[in-house]
Amino acid sequence: MSNRRRAGLLAAACSAGLMAGVFSAAHAETLADAIALAYQTNPTLQQQRASTRITDEGVVQAKTGFRPTVGGELDVTGSKTSPDTGADVKVSGSGATLSISQPLYTGGRASANLSAAEADVLAARESLRSVEQSVLVNVVQAYVDVRRDQERLRIARENVAVLQRQLDESNARFDVGEITRTDVAQSQARLAAAKAGQSSAQAQLEVSRAAYAAVVGQTPGELAPEPSLATLLPPSVDQAFEAAQTANPGVTSARYTEEAAAARVAVAKAGYRPTVSARASLGYAADKRSGVGSQFDDYDRTVSGAITASIPIFTGGLTTSQVRAATERENAARSATESAKRSAIQQVSNAWSNLLASRANLVSNEEQVRATRIAFEGVRQEQQVGLRTTLDVLNAQLELSNAELALVGARRDEYVASAVVLQAMGQLGVTKLAANTTAYDPKTSYNRVTHSVGWVPWEPVVQAIDKVGAPSVKAQSGSK
Numbered sequence: 001m002s003n004r005r006r007a008g009l010l011a012a013a014c015s016a017g018l019m020a021g022v023f024s025a026a027h028a029e030t031l032a033d034a035i036a037l038a039y040q041t042n043p044t045l046q047q048q049r050a051s052t053r054i055t056d057e058g059v060v061q062a063k064t065g066f067r068p069t070v071g072g073e074l075d076v077t078g079s080k081t082s083p084d085t086g087a088d089v090k091v092s093g094s095g096a097t098l099s100i101s102q103p104l105y106t107g108g109r110a111s112a113n114l115s116a117a118e119a120d121v122l123a124a125r126e127s128l129r130s131v132e133q134s135v136l137v138n139v140v141q142a143y144v145d146v147r148r149d150q151e152r153l154r155i156a157r158e159n160v161a162v163l164q165r166q167l168d169e170s171n172a173r174f175d176v177g178e179i180t181r182t183d184v185a186q187s188q189a190r191l192a193a194a195k196a197g198q199s200s201a202q203a204q205l206e207v208s209r210a211a212y213a214a215v216v217g218q219t220p221g222e223l224a225p226e227p228s229l230a231t232l233l234p235p236s237v238d239q240a241f242e243a244a245q246t247a248n249p250g251v252t253s254a255r256y257t258e259e260a261a262a263a264r265v266a267v268a269k270a271g272y273r274p275t276v277s278a279r280a281s282l283g284y285a286a287d288k289r290s291g292v293g294s295q296f297d298d299y300d301r302t303v304s305g306a307i308t309a310s311i312p313i314f315t316g317g318l319t320t321s322q323v324r325a326a327t328e329r330e331n332a333a334r335s336a337t338e339s340a341k342r343s344a345i346q347q348v349s350n351a352w353s354n355l356l357a358s359r360a361n362l363v364s365n366e367e368q369v370r371a372t373r374i375a376f377e378g379v380r381q382e383q384q385v386g387l388r389t390t391l392d393v394l395n396a397q398l399e400l401s402n403a404e405l406a407l408v409g410a411r412r413d414e415y416v417a418s419a420v421v422l423q424a425m426g427q428l429g430v431t432k433l434a435a436n437t438t439a440y441d442p443k444t445s446y447n448r449v450t451h452s453v454g455w456v457p458w459e460p461v462v463q464a465i466d467k468v469g470a471p472s473v474k475a476q477s478g479s480k
Helices: 001-026 032-041 043-066 108-173 182-214 237-247 248-270 317-382 390-425 443-449 458-468
Strands: 070-083 089-105 274-287 300-310
Touching: 001 182, 032 043, 032 182, 043 182, 043 443, 089 390, 089 458, 108 182, 108 248, 108 390, 108 443, 108 458, 182 390, 237 248, 237 317, 237 390, 248 317, 317 390
Parallel strands: none
Antiparallel strands: 070 089, 089 274, 274 300
């Protein structure tokens, strides 16, 4: 390859890199972009969605209690007998049977199983919503952590630059005899400490970038400022408490779990009730003895049908024990619902308190930065006229740097606290943070599997019959 061609390729690569840098700067990654990517690719979310789809299959399986089952059997037999007469007798046969069995009445067991499965689906959806909110909070935290640490690194670099100039100035003044070696050593010590702080800030930024990549799915580039969450927050903590009582996924999931437990009590009680089923079969069979035609020449056809009613009389205490166990599971689920309500109230209370504290810290830190910047400029000017020492300037610079770092941290804490309040309320939805992102709808999978092959025209009739005299089941709340 000629030198001219190498030079051309190098220039093209440099131009492409420059254009990429300009494009990246012009199109910085936003919080909505990060949320959209994590919402589509985060493995924790994908796992929970799969678990929800597994729960959908429980409804399909419960509906089979109203549907017929069809089976077939095919057999071919043969035998050989050697009697005392010496002539072997060979007997062969073949047959086929097609049977169909249809439950007519299960004492309410099938209906209660379906109610429990439907409640399980609703509880699984709320668990999915809880995981979604947790992932969204993690994305928000990872995003603002990277931005915070980028600002910390910038402040650390500026601090090093300022202290380097201060050291240069101290050396110059020492050369003309205005200050002592002690002043120079103080400047050197502060500069060394600032460089160590810069290294720590760089390391912390890399840690935050790794955490961002783990939750979002890619390393962060240039991050745009995060949008305000103030418009999503309620004006008072009382409204936050009210929202949590109805929308917190932990509370709603516990309620649906309680409904499923109540339905399973009805399943157990159905064990006291009779069951009725119908069965029909069509069979063909033929036998052939040695030397007499073919076994396929003549088949005997058998058609049979039966309606069977089964009434439990004595189960050795099994049914009673199952009812007691199911009742205690319902009691436990009811207590879990109350616990979830209290936990939601505690989450809102803690999150709201942290939000108020972080807002107060933010205001104080903004005032601190303003005041320390004025003080630093004043001390520098006073040093130039001999009213302040080098140590005074170094201390003023340290206070300013610490105040700026505290302000960056306070901004991050206030934003994360706002997101946590929304999470505790159950209102941290993906469409609120990334409006252009299409939300995952678990109903799509539910409708697909529940409307799959298996339905029969008389299924609604069987369902209606099965509810006659069946144990009552608590009505489901919400829609599937």
